[in-house]
Amino acid sequence: MIADDAEQVAKGQSPSTHVELVAQHLREMIVTGELPPNSRIRERELAETLDVSRTPVRVALSILEADGLVIGHPNRGFTVAEFTIDDVLSAYDVRGALESHAVRVAIEEGQFSRTSIKALADCLAACEDTFASGVAVTDMLPKFTAANETFHTTIVNAAGRPALNKVTAYLSRMPLVSPTNYLFSIKREEDGLFGMRLAHAEHLPIFDAIKRGQASRAESLMREHIYATQQRLSVVLQSDLQSRDRARSTLPIARTKT
Incomplete structure (x- = not known):
């Protein structure tokens, strides 16, 4: 869980640092399958899960869209990209x-x-x-x-x-x-x-x-x-695949071929 906005300021973290921390958490959630491929991303629920306001979540999702990890849809928010x-x-x-x-x-x-x-x-x-x-x-x-x-x-x-x-x-x-x-x-x-x-x-x-x-x-x-x-x-x-296997969660990323 990430410190909320007020705690962030109290700790001296810059807004950009806070956004990057949120973005990195979201990357992990996508790679580990906590956010499955093609699933709709609900900003309000994510903000509550990460204990932040919706603003850093929204900015972080824009960063992840540039990364190719999420897909933006006009007036419909974001969905998780599917990849192996x-x-x-x-x-x-x-x-x-x-x-x-x-x-x-x-x-x-x-x-x-x-x-x-x-x-x-x-x-x-x-x-x-x-x-x-x-x-x-x-x-x-x-x-x-x-x-x-x-x-x-x-x-x-x-x-x-x-x-x-x-x-x-x-x-x-x-x-x-x-x-x-x-x-x-x-x-x-x-x-x-x-x-x-x-x-x-x-x-x-x-x-x-x-x-x-x-x-x-x-x-x-x-x-x-x-x-x-x-x-x-x-x-x-x-490493994330192995963690996901141990947790018996849905795998959004296929294993590499051997």
Whole structure:
């Protein structure tokens, strides 16, 4: 249960932090099947369950719509999207192929401008500042995901291939695939922070390869980075599946094929 709005203010939490905390709880409820696929989301009931007002729930649902986890319907609220673990993980295979190709093309064709290099450097610096701030993981999350999205988008844009942009944009609308999405258990925030630090550490050599004009190295590093991200997400999803099995609840996500 989340502290209500008054308690949130008393504890010094910012409204954005409160919304992100609600959004993360809702992500868990969807992934664990507490909110089944295709079910209608009732804002009032969710607000009561989480012990918050309806406003942060409404804003959090908009965030989850961008994540691809819920579907908005004009004048009819939201329903939970239906997807499988295979859907999510296979999308990362495609994303890895696209982004590794993008960084190689951008380097080989000299498409990284001073502006794009500075944008990448600023992303890395923003992450360093965020980690050094010592704030709660839910407070770090919006800043990290914003920097993460900019880092990846800048690289794809630098390739100068409209088709790449279109396919990447399509993938980003799939559940849990966008660089703005980051899933971890509220009960294990330390794992969330560790994952963010790993992703940042993987960005550093990619940036170094870009600056040095090492196309093959950057391509390989990007492919490995997306693969590592895929595997970290897989661990979280499989863990939630096991929890769901133990609870004998309805499974909204199919098991991965072996």
